[in-house]
Amino acid sequence: MTILTQTRNKISLLNGKPVRVLLRYLVIFGVAFVLFGVILWLAGKHPIEAIRDMLVYTLGTPAGLSEVIVKMIPLLFTSIAVALPARVGLINVGAEGQLYIGAMFAAGTALAFPQLPAWILLPMMVAAGLAGGAIWAFIPVFLRARGLVNETITTLLMNYVAPTIVSFFVYGPWRARGTASAPQTVDFAEAARLPSFFDTRIHLGLVIGLVILAAYWYVMKYTRWGLEMRAVGGNQQAARRNGIRWTTYLILAMCVGGAIAGLAGMSEISGIHGRLRPNFSPGFGFTGFLINWLSNGDPIGILLMSFVIAMITSGGDILQLKQGLPFAVLNILLAITLFVVLAKPTLFERKKA
Amino acid sequence: MKLSSDPGLSSKNALISMRGISKQFPTVLANDRVDLDIYPGEIHALLGENGAGKSTLMKILYGFYRADAGKIFFHGEPVSIRSPQDARHIQIGMVFQNLNLIPAMTIAENIALFLQDLPPVYQPQKIHERIEHFSKQYGLEVNPQDLVSQLSIGEQQKVEILKLLLSNARLLILDEPTRVLAPHEIESLFRILDNLRNDGYSFILITHKMKDVLRCADRITVLRSGWVVETLCAEEATEERLIALMFDKEISTHIIRQGQAGALSSQPLLELKGVSTRGEGAATSLNSIDLVIFPGEIVGIAGVSGNGQKELGDVVLGMERIVTGHKLLFGRDCTHRSIADIRKAGVSFIPENPLSMATVPFMTVLENMALTNTWRYARYGGLRVDWQAVRLDMETALGKFGFSFSPYIMARSLSGGNLQRLIIAREMAHNPKLIIASYLTSGLDVQSVMVARQALQQARRDGAGVLLISEDLEELFALSDRLIVLYGGKVVGHFKPAETDSYTVGHLMTGSKAQDDNIDSNPK
Amino acid sequence: MSLLALLGVLSSAIFSGTSLLYTTLGEVIGERAGIVNLGLEGVMLVSAATGFAVTSVTGNPYLGILASMLTGGLMNMLFGYLVIARKANQLASGLATMFFGFGLSALIGSSYVGAKIDSLPRVLFPGLGGLPKQYTSQFQFDLLIYLVVPVAIGVWFLLFRTRWGLGLRAVGESADTAYAAGRNPNIIRYQALFLAGMLAGLGAAHLSIVYTKTWKEFMTAGRGFIAVALVIFSKWHPLRAIAGALLFGGAVAFQLLLQASGVNVSPFLLDSIPYVLTLVVLMAWGGTRKHSAPASLGRVYHGSE
Secondary structure, eight states: OOHHHHHHHHHHHSSOOHHHHHHHHHHHHHHHHHHHHHHHHHTTOOHHHHHHHHHIIIIISHHHHHHHHHHHHHHHHHHHHHHHHHHTTOOOOOHHHHHHHHHHHHHHHHHHOTTSOHHHHHHHHHHHHHHHHHHHHHHHHHHHHTTSSOHHHHHHHHHHHHHHHHHHHHHTTTBOTTOSSSOOBOOOOGGGSOOBSTTSSOBTHHHHHHHHHHHHHHHHHHSHHHHHHHHHHHOHHHHHHTTOOHHHHHHHHHHHHHHHHHHHHHHIIIIIISSOOTTOOSSHHHHHHHHHHHHTTOHHHHHHHHHHHHHHHHHHHHHHHHHOOOGGGHHHHHHHHHHHHHHOTTTTOOOOO | OOOOSOTTOOGGGOSEEEEEEEEEOSSOEEEEEEEEEEOTTOEEEEEOOTTSSHHHHHHHHTTSSOOSEEEEEETTEEEOOOSHHHHHHTTEEEEOSSOOOOTTSBHHHHHHHHOTTOOSBOOHHHHHHHHHHHHHHHTOOOOTTSBGGGSOHHHHHHHHHHHHHHTTOSEEEEESTTTTOOHHHHHHHHHHHHHHHHTTOEEEEEEOOHHHHHHHOSEEEEEETTEEEEEEEGGGOOHHHHHHHHSOSOOOOOOOOOSOOOOTTSOOSEEEEEEEOOOOTTSOOOOSEEEEEOTTOEEEEEOOTTSSHHHHHHHHHTSSOOSEEEEEETTEEOTTOOHHHHHHTTEEEEOSOHHHHTOOTTSBHHHHHHGGGHHHHEEGGGTEEOHHHHHHHHHHHHHHHTOOOOTTSBGGGSOHHHHHHHHHHHHHTTOOSEEEEESTTTTOOHHHHHHHHHHHHHHHHTTOEEEEEOSOHHHHHHHOSEEEEEETTEEEEEEOGGGOOHHHHHHHHTTSOOSOSSOOOSOO | OOHHHHHHHHHHHHHHHHHHHHHHHHHHHHHHTTOOOTTHHHHHHHHHHHHHHHHHHHSOHHHHHHHHHHHHHHHHHHHHIIIIISOOOHHHHHHHHHHHHHHHHHHHHGGGTTOOOOOOOOEEOTTOTTSOHHHHGGGEEOHHHHHHHHHHHHHHHHHHHBHHHHHHHHHHHOHHHHHHTTOOHHHHHHHHHHHHHHHHHHHHHIIIIIISOOOOTTTTTTHHHHHHHHHHHTTTOHHHHHHHHHHHHHHHHHHHHHHHTTOOOOHHHHHTHHHHHHHHHHHHHTTSGGGSOOTTTTOOOOOOO
């Protein structure tokens, strides 16, 4: 074997070959932006200006940049919530619902113990968020492990039940006085708020998210469990025959994934909102699913893609302001990005276990 | 080529004639200048053991394969069969072992799906009537409105036959039709075949079962290693004669044995006592298996595929659930232990298809090597994997056999033979006490086959026990210390290879004789 | 709970359920062919926006309905291209279609928010002429409502009494068997998706052009997903979907009724009824063959080997 192939093979053990990966993303977004521009132009708007405005606002100003990071935080969590189960071959479309239940549990904790100091309350809320998400994910995976129902359908359906439960509480027992028209809970105590950095809205959730991302990377790459999970996802029969406990991993991966999505919910309400509102998520769970597809579960890819997608959604505000376009229009851009990946999945990339 | 002795039957009246059919696959010559004639109104058995070429020949007739050489004639006219459509066009139909039915739809719908002349808008009632016309006439009793999922395998088979009849097939090829049938269902099937044959339909039965052949065939063609040994009429066919034709008496018994089996007084590695399993769907159930394996011996399991050998291997590994009976490994009851526990105790498994059954294709060679023994390489409770140790073990294991693979290439880029070598090395790496080798040489090139056999013999020398499941009688005779024959999920014979011959084993494999009433699977 | 109130619920259920039923019927066809379309929400939105825009511009609601149907068919073809030609994962493709629909509909509809249109005329349900006005006003229905049950029967007929429908169902159960029977699974799937898209467009048209007579972003409010749930709830059978659509469509109206009579059930729990019911159905029936989905639902067909 030549030196070239040997080096290439060695690099393949690492997650992603940097140049190829970058090239792939560049092409995907390049094509997507171009097509988006075409659609804008057909609608009578000015595409080049629009895109320039987006980029300038989000990357050019400190305020813009900080907003991007704020929007990125929940996406980090939900992407991992989809990526981890995907490793064992499960498709988790339920991050949205898991997020809500996690938020609900965390809110419940905050409301029940407002008098506790932050260093006790916050970890409790984290635990509650994890628990909520894990429970919400357990039901679908349990059914799947028993061979009863496919988890994609169940997780999807449960996405729609979760916000109604949250609304029930917010409109009902947890409703703050005087908010009958736009119900929400009472403001959380200071101690229940994740602290932010300096003057920005960027909160500790970012650190938690990055830590979890690093843990995800480490576990999948270096630990025994990561190896076995990748085996289950790569060839379930072979993994079984080799003695790997595959049902355990199915349940574990899904519940941990759900827990992480729950954490997304907790970090949003604790770090940004400071209270629980109904329907507070603009689709973080689905966006996380999209990010996972774009990055194929690769940790660096998740980081990059979360940033880029956050940047795009941030840019929506500017589009609305300056071009008179409804905010929802940038869903087109997101969709086209996903279309490109789906239509040509092997663009510069090799499949991994 | 010897056609029947009846002068009235000349090839001119043949419905289908195959002449000089040859088919070469990469590792084997599956059909070697085969001639075959099928006449209207006959049941023709195609008899032979594993790898004789029966299935390939029929797949050529049905259009799945193209022959490399030879011609096919329909009513004396040459035809070209390039796809199943072409075959159906000349009224040939085939019933496969994996039935081609949709469980969630009714019998009528399944049949309607395959009707060539179904109108764009149809009425189920009309279909029911057409079905009933045939079913009454030939004894294929079914209720057209039943869902296929509710039917037994035997009934599903009847539906398949009806499907072909309603599609105007005149020659029906049945692939191992009685494999999954109970005795009374077999008789029922044969009565149906008789009725149809008397009305001018023709059948080709691909089979290895002596009883079936003797009961219903009008003419029999025996294949062996890809060529036609002989074609006979039913009157000329006796069990003895057929066995003699099917099996090569001169099995090269290069009994490469060094050293006899280990002391029989030592504790058995594996004991199966009355083990039964329940196969799902078309899988074979094991029926009260008794088996013992001692250290330092290779126990061969002979049988035509589909009679329980694969299930036996899976049962020992723990992949198949034991419904009644006990399994003891190294003296301890392991009837319901997990695969992980069984492997940890010192059992290894080499399956027939490494890519789909033993490796994760998109993982590297190094990662695949670690898969069976992750517990061995885990450090800090699982937080790290000691890849150095994996590497070391891998090199030692591969070195024992003289192999070498780059650790960082993906498993799927290895050839089949190399992959199997890798698996053999992996499974033998930590001196397993019991090795289950399930068709480990099937589809391999000659060199890899030699390597695999040598590896098993080395293991035996090292004191391990080997459960050798194989389709290849030659291999079994050459390697085994004891030979067990399975038929229909039961042990029907138990020998030392030197004390028997391929004919006797052949009898048992084809169900024509049981050894004697008290099969004692323990060595004498 | 007066009779009038109950009738009001029924009327609401019929109005609300019609668009749901059309969409569900379309999804039944698609899923029977083995394809699950999570992007229905997006398909409906784009169709609704386009139909509304065309109606507003031309002043002709019938043209608007046709435009809506065509749009639905085309959107589904886009989805079909990904799933059939590119063999992409159905769920991800569906979500992409959903996002696309969110954005495209917002773009198309942006100039028409708040526009007023001429809608379809409403005709009293035949045979009720003699009843007092307060009852009859509840039962003035439009053309699409009158057509929905015949269409459902038509879908049933198509699936269960035609050669094409038989082939479609076979494709959804086992594409390989269908192929062995001489069908072309890919072409059948495209055809199924186009038809499904047109039906979804019809449902969307009813929503924007007839029922609400407005366009608003995200106006389908999850109906696309409820349709997917309803397909499961109806066990993939077009006639059962009628009952389910009434039930699901009526849930909201029923909740208002309960509130009005002083029964204190949380509206949100009622909102979740369609999904909870479907989950329960899935769990209860998931194990048995008879009630489970078309066997190949969601799987990629890799062509003949």
